[in-house]
Amino acid sequence: MLHKTIEPSKKDDIKEIVKQYFTEYLIQHEQRKTPERYAILDKIYSWKGHFDIDMLYDLMKDDYRVSRATLYNTLELLKDCNLIIKHQFGSESTQYEKSYNNIHHHLICTKCKSIKEFGDENIKKIIQSKPLGGFKVINYSLYAYGLCAKCAKASNSITPNKGK
Amino acid sequence: MLHKTIEPSKKDDIKEIVKQYFTEYLIQHEQRKTPERYAILDKIYSWKGHFDIDMLYDLMKDDYRVSRATLYNTLELLKDCNLIIKHQFGSESTQYEKSYNNIHHHLICTKCKSIKEFGDENIKKIIQSKPLGGFKVINYSLYAYGLCAKCAKASNSITPNKGK
DNA sequence: TTTGTTGCAAAACGTTTGCAGCCTC
DNA sequence: GAGGCTGCAAACGTTTTGCAACAAA
Numbered sequence: 473m474l475h476k477t478i479e480p481s482k483k484d485d486i487k488e489i490v491k492q493y494f495t496e497y498l499i500q501h502e503q504r505k506t507p508e509r510y511a512i513l514d515k516i517y518s519w520k521g522h523f524d525i526d527m528l529y530d531l532m533k534d535d536y537r538v539s540r541a542t543l544y545n546t547l548e549l550l551k552d553c554n555l556i557i558k559h560q561f562g563s564e565s566t567q568y569e570k571s572y573n574n575i576h577h578h579l580i581c582t583k584c585k586s587i588k589e590f591g592d593e594n595i596k597k598i599i600q601s602k603p604l605g606g607f608k609v610i611n612y613s614l615y616a617y618g619l620c621a622k623c624a625k626a627s628n629s630i631t632p633n634k635g636k
Numbered sequence: 637m638l639h640k641t642i643e644p645s646k647k648d649d650i651k652e653i654v655k656q657y658f659t660e661y662l663i664q665h666e667q668r669k670t671p672e673r674y675a676i677l678d679k680i681y682s683w684k685g686h687f688d689i690d691m692l693y694d695l696m697k698d699d700y701r702v703s704r705a706t707l708y709n710t711l712e713l714l715k716d717c718n719l720i721i722k723h724q725f726g727s728e729s730t731q732y733e734k735s736y737n738n739i740h741h742h743l744i745c746t747k748c749k750s751i752k753e754f755g756d757e758n759i760k761k762i763i764q765s766k767p768l769g770g771f772k773v774i775n776y777s778l779y780a781y782g783l784c785a786k787c788a789k790a791s792n793s794i795t796p797n798k799g800k
Numbered sequence: 801t802t803t804g805t806t807g808c809a810a811a812a813c814g815t816t817t818g819c820a821g822c823c824t825c
Numbered sequence: 826g827a828g829g830c831t832g833c834a835a836a837c838g839t840t841t842t843g844c845a846a847c848a849a850a
Contacts, residue, residue, distance in 0.1 A: 504824050539832045552746045554781055560724040579771045582716045598758050606785030607743045614778040617718055621770030668849055703807045
């Protein structure tokens, strides 16, 4: 269950690992191993942080040009094999992010819309220890909504627990 | 911090509580208290489970007709004051859900796309105990991706930890 | 009375689709 | 060689926008 955590010293291997994993997935699902798909996977795992379709399109352009349709198609594949995660923050366009060896969570300020990341190993333990009716968790993501330090200070905004 | 948990016996009060909370929010943000907004809030808190714009539009029609534009506008407001949560499961249309006294999480099968809910009080404890750099968490939601019991059994599908 | 909010319809935007040609298998 | 995959452009559906009328403050 759950993606492995790779030690920093082995970080260079990650691209190779995900590539192999993707290959196995494609074989199992009888899908073709096209150079476009590998180029996209490689680009995603070379990029730290969130990206959207346009950003990925621009990033790839120089290296290995693919159409938007192929990007959408491949991102769907990578999502289905749990190598990327899809986020919909606020009203921005859909964001994606590599997810192998990259589990972390997001704090989203409902006032200024800022997004901050945080990690927590304890959540992992909880998920791994819960039975969940036979569901095999491979990947997960938590979104916490509220007020960032700055907005919390700026406003004496009400919260559902006001006066408690 | 965090939405209160209301005992079952007090469940009838919830609509009243969220209405008051919404009123305070509108006053604080100098927005008008229109009947449309309250009618929408009431309808949402009368509904158990997920809904999308069209479903809400149809649900409201009989009771208090509002335009789609107003639904979008009001859902945005309710999201900003943490009374609803927005989900983007797979390729379905955007789903919403009341979030006051309704914190739970989602198991999403990447194979059959089924969605199952689960609750966990331990996650709440972790979030409440972490400092998070001054971020005030009001609401949160966890999405776990993987294989549901049925799909896990059906396939000897590879996972990132295959052979481990 | 002022100005934010609503409803309507049109516009905009991200994503999906159909099809011809290409390239894995 | 067959059929899946790609690129392109058109189509689609959801969300946003502009504007006039309305109503909360």
